[in-house]
Amino acid sequence: MAKHLSEKDISSIVLLIDGWHFDVKLTWGKLCDQMSSRLGLTHSRQTIQGYHRIKKAFQDKKSALKHGEVKSPKTPASLSIAANKIAKLEAENSRLKKENDELLSQFVIWQYNAYAHGVSMPQLNTPLPKKNDRYS
Secondary structure, three states, X not given: OOOOOOHHHHHHHXXXXXXXXXXXXXXXXXXXXXXXXXXXXXXXXHHHHOOHHHHHHHHHHHHHHHOOOOOOOOOOHHHHHHHHHHHHHHHHHHHHHHHHHHHHHHHXXXXXXXXXXXXXXXXXXXXXXXXXXOOO
């Protein structure tokens, strides 16, 4: 059984998707190959597709590539690196805005459900219990 991906691994994979070059077709197989060569992560398509953030970033990037939202930078080689970095950061920014909107929507649902079930603010703000670990 494949090990689970950490949050750091998921973030690295999502950043890899964000920086996907416009002239390379994005497929799950190619993503797995790039994960292996660049990140040292060897997971199957089925494993990585099971993570919502990765799947959403993949679908968004695939759609952007398909609809021509990602343009080829028309710049000299010295500026090409900067243009690619800007494109990568814009893609990451767009993805993070979508993730934030989804989290805000989820928060509104939780807020309503807490209100509907009579959960008070002090109950919601109760800190997590301390971990009893004899080694810490």
